[in-house]
Amino acid sequence: MRAATGRPADTIGHSQGGLRIRWAPTYWPGLRGSVDDVVSPGTPGYGAVAGDPVRASSCAPARRRMSRGSAFLTALDAGDPTPGPVSHTGIHTRNDTVVVPCRTSVREGARSIELQDVCGIRLATRIGLVYDSMAFRLVRDALDRPGPADPARLPPGACLGDPHLPGVGAAEPGYAAAVVAPAAARAEPGTPGQTLERLLRSHVDFVLAHTRPTGLLVAEPDQLPEKERTAARQARREYPALRGRLFAVARPGTDAAEGRIAVSAVLTVVDNAPRTGRLGARPDPGERLVKIGLALLRAG
Known part of the structure; x- marks a missing residue:
């Protein structure tokens, strides 16, 4: 890129990608003059506690590398964490x-x-x-101006308006989270029953954090553009089917069809509970939904 444009390259890496793009300027000093910015949203600079329990699992190499004390992070952080003239910006969320x-x-x-x-x-x-949209603005600020991103340079009212970056609808972040969170839950070791519970917890967490996208995906898919409507329908077919197969493994003697029915019942309760307006007033709504969901699965 430097050879093609005559300018230093800007690099962006999400999650572990942010660790990977640090590797080149750290261990190839000659490349530092070819990199202008390293921007890393959602990247654990010194390791993530969430990676620790699965460090020994061969099914989760990416999470092992992100765990505290991993060989990868130990090597990456052995010297200067921001070597050379490169501008580094990290963006994270609570x-x-x-x-x-x-x-x-x-x-x-x-x-x-x-x-x-x-x-x-x-x-x-x-x-x-x-x-x-705000993360997008911060990334653009880092890339378009000298030095790392600076929130003080953003225009007044930047936090208002559409929370999604241009070209992204309300359902797309929800659909992505609904795919990625279960994949992470399945990567952790444990019995099928434990995996099923983790999947339930990941779905409850997603629904509580994305009430509006969940409503669009579940109850109002006809309000979505055609592309998102197709994705929502596909997710509604695949989601119960996958969990139904896992339910059949966790509950020997139960066929996949019965598993899908049990899982569909749980999803109906969880997906619609936040829309009642009363759940938010109760303490620990997530734990309550998990208990209800597990009770339905065990009864099934």
């Missing part, structure tokens, strides 16, 4: 359930920005950073 605690995204020498410090109430999760 709603991250993988990079835990989210403050591990803060890295010495980098400009570390917590989304909620810029916009007080912001529901973006780790996956949501990819779609969030």
